[in-house]
Amino acid sequence: MKNLVVLGAGTAGTTVANRMARKLPSDWSVTVVDPSSSHRYQPGLLYIPFGGSSAIERPRGGTLRPGVAWVRERVVRVDPDARRVVLEAGAVIPYDLLVVASGAQTRPEETPGVLGPGWRNTVHDFYTLEGARALEGALARFGGGRLVINVVEMPIKCPVAPLEFLFLADDYFTLRGIRDSVELVYATPLDSAFTRPTCSRLLASLLTEKGITVETEFAAAEVDAEGKALRSYDDREIPYDLLVTVPVHKGAPFIEASGLGNDMGFVPTDPRTLATKKDDHIFALGDAADLPSSKAGSAAHFQAEVLQENLLATIAGRSPRPEFDGHVNCFVESGKGKALLIDFNYETDPLPGVFPFPLVGPMPLLKEARRNHWGKMLFQWAYWNLLLPGRPIPISRRMSMSGKRRIAPEPPAGADADRP
């Protein structure tokens, strides 16, 4: 019996394992290794601070298809030469093919002062369930002042989430009737609101429209929890009453311990075949890989489809094919019950137009619409019932130009910042 071993059972790992369970030749088995007993719908975290449901987890067992073996343990390291995975309790799992899908983790301790006396009091995060719940209480108690959201360093999971948080915060304080006494500030290490120019312009104008201040190229060095100020490496200071940090993200510790990662603990991976650069028997996808696509569930899903084919090809003795095009498709909450839909890949920026959603009908691209907000809400159902089990979803893994309007390139945002 040969073993396909998948490390991590988040969106990427679960989808790959479930797909492979139905496709593997009869002399192969598939095993996932993940220490946590539940599967979290991570997009749901965003809504919790604003009173959204925190029932976003399901027991892991129910998310894995029959035929997928689940080892509920932490990985200590991978030994690529011996082709085995070493577990915390000392047991080893041999593999013939390995998939690293161990995701990205937030590391608040990387920024001095974040975990100081202000933590979960005036300094919060919403990328963890505990953090999102604590922030709900902090927002409810917040009577006015300056709320700063800071992205410490890229890459982060769901790069639009901090913007969505601001749009929802604008709504939330408006509904509470105290928007006038709340200052919303976005401190980002990027040179504009978002990484892709067209999209960045639209998002920047939404931020302006909603009276949100943006501090660009802000590289956070430390938090002064007592003085309630965020400081950058170039000595800029942003005072806050409430700080929401999006901490540094890193790969799982075992990646570094195995010598498989880059400086952030993400696995250097071929952006199109998803084979790791160091070892033909190891593949990586989702947030764990160092791919230049978004760390987002939709990207993980499209990658899972490609990886399924490339694992089967490898098993059959063929070379993996360069099939992943960097496709990402995401709904961006823009507040007031509306959302934007963006769809892009490695080469093509998010473009305006309509997205021909099969079965559901056309959805406007790069434009606020109620339809898109409902799309985002319905997605949770699709996540549990179609995406994770590995059933077909009505979106092609390859980005399509259908419905999109090409636009002329414009000067890049923040170009002046190079010439002070």
Add this chain to the structure above:
Amino acid sequence: MPTRDYAGVSIQTNEEGFMTDSSQWTPQVGEAIAREVGVWPLSEKHWSVITFCREDAAREGQPPGLRRIAKNSGVDMKALYQLFPRGPGKLAARIAGLPKPKSCV
């Protein structure tokens, strides 16, 4: 593809001013770019960062990100921001004739 004139040489760049052919780079071209972006004069420390970026990019096939520069060039984050104000990763790459480091969407 736009070209810009640096140190008397016509250099291919992208719209943002990053060189598209790293082999056209010489220290004189680097100096001219540094003047244009306002990182001037270049000290020994600037050069050690620029040299690290070029050597690392040649080894790895991509320009180093800021964290990697701070970890491996011998110049720490704080000093990098003093040497290359506002955007050290971006500015060092541009002066070193490398593509803009991926900031990961």
